[in-house]
Amino acid sequence: MTSSSSPVSPSPFEELLPSTRRALLHRIAVAQSTERAPSLVAAVVRDGRMVWFGSRTSVDGHGPDADVQYRIGSITKTFTAVLVMRLRDEGLVDLDDPLEKHLPGTNAGSATIAQLLAHTAGLAAETPAPWWERTPGTVRPELADVLGEQPQLHPAGRLHHYSNPGYTLLGSLVEAVRGVPWEEALRTEILEPLGLDRTSTQPAHPHAGGWAVHPWADVLLPEPSEDLGLMAPAGQLWSTAADLCRFAVFLANGDDRVLSADSVAQMRTPAAPPQTGDREGGYGLGVQLAHVHGLDLAGHTGSLPGFVAGLWVSAAGGVAAVALANATSAPKCGTLAADLVRIVAEAEPSFPEPWRPLPEVDRELLELTGPWYWGTQPYVLRLAADRSVALEPLQAPGRASRFMAAPDGAWTGLDGYYQGETLRVVRRSDGSVSHLDLGSFVFTREPYGPDATAVPGGVDPEGWRGV
Template sequence: MLQTTEFALLRRVAVEQAERRAPSLVAGVVRGQDLLWTGARGAVDGATPTVDTQYRIGSITKTFIAVLVMRLRDEGRLDLNDALDKHVGGTSFGHLTVAQLLSHTGGLTSESPGAWWERAPGDDWAALKDSMSGEQALHRAGERFHYSNVGYGALGQLIAELRGADWQSALGEEVLAPLGMTRTDPHPVAPHAQGWAVHPYADVLLPEPAPHAGAMAPAGQLWSTITDLARWLRFLAGDTGDVLHPDTVAEMRAPAAVEDGDAWTSGYGLGLQTFRDSGRRLTGHGGSMPGFLASVVVDPATTTGSVVLTNSTAGVGVSTLGVDLLKLVDDYEPALPAEWLPQESVDPGLLALTGEWFWGPTPFVLRLLPDGWLDLRPTAGGGRASRFRPTGAGTWVGLDGYYAGETLRLHHHADGAPSHLDLATFVFTRTPYDPAAPIPGGLDLGTWPIH
């Protein structure tokens, strides 16, 4: 990148580390396939930390758990509307759905009963399950967003039940190895940072423990590096390899709940946090464990993202810093749009469908996208616009907007010519209220001389 951009990034990191008294802080910026920039301040074992230095990443672990659950969904092993009881029995909250646990909308308490789980050796699943009672259901299921670490402990057990192996083994085999993430582990592997608590009124440090969290480990156990998390940012932006279909990751990014009400700057999807900032739609996750803070955030539209890792219990604004780094790169060196290229070949039948269609008297435009996808939207102004992915001969499924999940069907006349489109019972025709199409309610042709 330009020297001015790199200096602006390094200065932002240096100010954060100095003013917030971080023992060490390391950051990286990605775009597309590239780790564009890294910077570090402070020291780990007397040396500047590198892109290979492990830090504990706390709740970023939840994003990996969510991917394992979504893989099970895509394989048909579970449905997101399944009650937990269908797969993991004996809990006091077995009525909650998998989707509610993923999106923190089940109403469960945030922390497990007993000792502060982040600083204490964790119990096994049986002990955690027995410690939970109906009193830990704080809100009606689906009523509101309420962050729950316990819910992710249950999801870790769900993965173990359906895979027949612990979630760490499933993660290594199904996600980390295919993505080449060789430095993401449930326990620290040198070189790694020691976690510290910084005294609030003196420049001295207290070491923090890092025990295994047991059944709560799916909520925040993992350690990782700038290099590995740069690959994870690419994954969250859509470069998913063979681990998940990009559409599934897009589904995970969509907000299932809003955290801050009418302001809607922060929400939560299926295991991913989502943010709105200055017209950008960002996704990622923050993490904190005693001695550590972490942040990953990416703009899927530009694939620009950032990773921030530090070994301080509190006080370092890693989430704000991460967004600032991303914005600096996009402001100083905005991403160029991908080159437009003509399609090499198209289906003549699909090409013939493009152009103007009418829903009643309202004109829409149908455009042909690559791979036989369609885009249908009003000719002017806002309205019900969606993209559609082909699902069979003459059928497409909506991917976004009002028609997400709905089926678009093409109907033909007896001679084989296109007749009309049927979209969730709405009939689209080539002319307004075409009398040759099955318009519900019929047409009074005496009052509208269509032909």
């Protein structure tokens, strides 16, 4: 069912406990057996390196290793999104630009680049017939053939509606702005810098063959492997467990040769709401999001006839997992990869960095720390090692945000309810701190204290009293 190559050296896997390694192997063994995959490979990354790999196969002695290629389907979309984000970071496009500004004549309406990345452009989910995944790209030589007569089913920006043709448009955008084919941009801007030598648009030996497994009998049917043409940016790629582990590290940490950590973090930030019935999902910019097993995960799943794939990253926990199989509809590699992350996170939780005092004391910032009151609700302001501050309610739930100093002396919200809002320190004429102003809300050192001038509407001069 697969071609094989030399086995992966076991030395990197010694970092996990034997019990954890057995739990991981048991999980993929159950998946391969009960969901009837001709072959299955999986790998786990922790703290920036692959620490476990396992495989199961239906052919004795031909277990695939981490260097065997499988088709990864829609995980390709995340690669395409990285290319688009690079254009943004270079100032060649703005995410709020309408696609028509850079790629006129697509009949995609007023959809913006950001909406295409987040699947909120309102475009159809699939191309017009015939089934694009099982037909050659030559059937759709032009963008009009991909989009059809009515490409937009919903108003742009209203809802999340997954669109494969949308990523064809993004691939064509890359080609229009770069002036080179999507495949060339992919190779020179992502694959070569990250060392993804076994990721390609066409299969390269050793690679798995794609199979359909009969739903009611243990028999197989080979699946065709088509060159998708214009649809390639939505699902063309082949890759390996080892290469996708490297890509997972990039999605967690960024790499300045490709995309900064801040830009990758923006890709992992929700840009579209979960679809109806999926309250634990969501979508960023070319990245699927999930909250499972108490973990916030980012990555993507993928499928094409003969193959399924899953890649999930827990950036906060420093753990990622990849699962690949060569069957059309099973196993559920997205679920499997998430389970592998959970197994490691629960069995061997990462150690926090040692606490260390700040290298120096900023007296003005230190003066601001401690309790503050929004009306009668207590908050606390904490100073972080990176000189940011966090304003958090003492009685959860509430509105918590981190703030970073802006050049004008104010503070800008980084996350939470006050993301993008301005926090200002208001001082009295003698230089002492009167209160904090946060989007017109006043935070004082006492709940409705005696300094009535700080509180809009004033404070009753008799102060607090009993009944």
